[in-house]
Amino acid sequence: MAAESKKYISQEKLSTHNKPGDLWISIQGKIYNVSDWANHHPGGELPLLSLAGQDVTDAFVAYHPGSAWQHLDQFFTGFHLEDYSVSEVSKDYRKLVNEFTKMGLFENSGHSVHFYLFLVAMLFTLSIYGVLCSDSGWVHLGSGVLMGFLWIQSGWLGHDSGHYQIIRSKKVNRFAQILTGNCLAGISIAWWKRNHNAHHISVNSLEFDPDLQHMPFFAVNSKLFSSLASYYYDRKMNFDAFTRFMVSYQHWTFYPVMCLARINLFAQSFLLLSSKRLRVKNRIQEIFGLLVFWIWYPLLVSYLPNWGERVMFVVASFSVTGIQHVQFCLNHFSSSVYVGTPAGNDWCENQTNGSLNIVCHPWMDWFHGGLQFQIEHHLFPRLPRGNLRKVAPLVKELCKKHKLLYTSVSFYKANELTVGTLRKAALQARDLASPVPKNLVWEAVHSVG
Known part of the structure; x- marks a missing residue:
C-alpha cells in the first residue's frame, strides 16, 4: 500500500533539473533537490553541477561517510526515480565500500x-x-x-x-x-x-x-x-x-x-x-x-x-x-577521453577507463604519494593512501569480474605512453596546419620525435 502512494518521475524529467538554481539528483532511487545546498556543499558546487539530473548513488557512496546519509532527508522532494535499477558492478562496488568501512580502512590513515x-x-x-x-x-x-x-x-x-x-x-x-x-x-x-x-x-x-x-x-x-x-x-x-x-x-x-x-x-x-x-x-x-x-x-x-x-x-x-x-x-594523459557530461551511474567504468596505475615496489610508495594506485584512489577517494596497496587485489578482482579496464604499467612505460599520446596529437595538429600534399622531406622531418 505504501509503495502505491509513492510519486515517481522519469529519468527524462529528472535530467531537466541540471542548471544552477535547479539541481536535482537521485540517490538509491530517491530524488533530492540540492539547488540551495550547492552554495554550502563542502566539496564545492562543481560536483553537483556536473552530475545534476542523474542518479549519483555511486559517486555519493565514494565521497561520503555513512554519517552523511542522515542529512539527505531535508532535501527529499517526495519523488522517486521511475524504473530505478542497480547494475551488477555497482552492487559489487557498494559491497566493497561496506567491507572497507567495517574493516576501518577509511578511518585508519594507513601512513605516518x-x-x-x-x-x-x-x-x-x-x-x-x-x-x-x-x-x-x-x-x-x-x-x-x-x-x-x-x-x-x-x-x-x-x-x-x-x-x-x-x-x-x-x-x-x-x-x-x-x-x-x-x-x-x-x-x-x-x-x-x-x-x-x-x-x-x-x-x-x-x-x-x-x-x-x-x-x-x-x-x-x-x-x-x-x-x-x-x-x-x-x-x-x-x-x-x-x-x-x-x-x-x-x-x-x-x-x-x-x-x-x-x-x-x-x-x-x-x-x-x-x-x-x-x-x-x-x-x-x-x-x-x-x-x-x-x-x-x-x-x-x-x-x-x-x-x-x-x-x-x-x-x-x-x-x-x-x-x-x-x-x-x-595517470590520465594516455587514458581514454570523451566529450560531454560525466555519467553518474557509470562511476566504476568512468574511473577505471580514465586512470592508469604505476607499478612500483612498496619501498618506492613515498615517491609516488599514492598516485601509483590511481585506479584504487579514484574508485575510493576517501581511502588513505597507506591502505591503497591493501585493497588493490580486491579492486583487480572487481575489474576482472566485470571486464573493467585495469591498466598498470611501469613508471618508464607510463612516461612513454604519455609522450606517445602527446606526439600523436602533435602530428595531427601539424596535419591541420599543413593541408598541402606532403613530400619526402616533410615526412622525414615530422616522423622524428
Whole structure:
C-alpha cells in the first residue's frame, strides 16, 4: 500500500533539473533537490553541477561517510526515480565500500602523517640552513633541490588532506592544510580542492576535467582542436594559430614546461582567491597563508650572494617539483577521453577507463604519494593512501569480474605512453596546419620525435 502512494518521475524529467538554481539528483532511487545546498556543499558546487539530473548513488557512496546519509532527508522532494535499477558492478562496488568501512580502512590513515610532517620540517630547515649558513654555490644549489622535494612532500600531504582528515582534530588538520599548502608551498588548498574534486567527478571529460585543459600548451586528443568549451573555467578553449603551433611540438616541450608548471598553480591560486564571482570558504585565511609564502620565499632567495645563484636556486626548486607535475599527468594523459557530461551511474567504468596505475615496489610508495594506485584512489577517494596497496587485489578482482579496464604499467612505460599520446596529437595538429600534399622531406622531418 505504501509503495502505491509513492510519486515517481522519469529519468527524462529528472535530467531537466541540471542548471544552477535547479539541481536535482537521485540517490538509491530517491530524488533530492540540492539547488540551495550547492552554495554550502563542502566539496564545492562543481560536483553537483556536473552530475545534476542523474542518479549519483555511486559517486555519493565514494565521497561520503555513512554519517552523511542522515542529512539527505531535508532535501527529499517526495519523488522517486521511475524504473530505478542497480547494475551488477555497482552492487559489487557498494559491497566493497561496506567491507572497507567495517574493516576501518577509511578511518585508519594507513601512513605516518607525523613522519611526513617531520620530513617536511627537516627539508625546510636544511634548505634554509644551506642558504644562510654556507658560502658554497653547490650547497646553495642543493638547498634549491631540497626545497623542491619539500614542495613535493607537502603536495602529497595537501592531496591527502583534500580527500580525508589526515589528523583527527579538525582544527589541527586545517592548520596542517594551510601550513603545508599555502604557507610552505604557495598553493591555495581551496583552489586545490575545487580543482581536484572537479577532476575526480569528471575524470577525462575534455569539457569538464580541468586536468586535461592545458591549452595552449598541451592537447591530449584531437577532439580539443574543435575549440571545446571548458565548464570548469567557464570559457572556450580556442584552438587558434598560436595553440596549434605550441601543440605541434608538445611532445618536445612537455618536460621543460613541467619544470615551470608551478607558476600556473601560483596563478590559479591567486585567480580563485581574488575572484568575486566564485565562493571561497575561509578566503581571508587562504590569502594570509599565501602572503606568508610570498614573504619568506623571496626573502630567502634574496639572501643568496648574487643573481646567478638566486636564479639557480629558483630554477632548481621549480624543476625538482616538476617531477610531481609529471606524475599528475602520467595517470590520465594516455587514458581514454570523451566529450560531454560525466555519467553518474557509470562511476566504476568512468574511473577505471580514465586512470592508469604505476607499478612500483612498496619501498618506492613515498615517491609516488599514492598516485601509483590511481585506479584504487579514484574508485575510493576517501581511502588513505597507506591502505591503497591493501585493497588493490580486491579492486583487480572487481575489474576482472566485470571486464573493467585495469591498466598498470611501469613508471618508464607510463612516461612513454604519455609522450606517445602527446606526439600523436602533435602530428595531427601539424596535419591541420599543413593541408598541402606532403613530400619526402616533410615526412622525414615530422616522423622524428
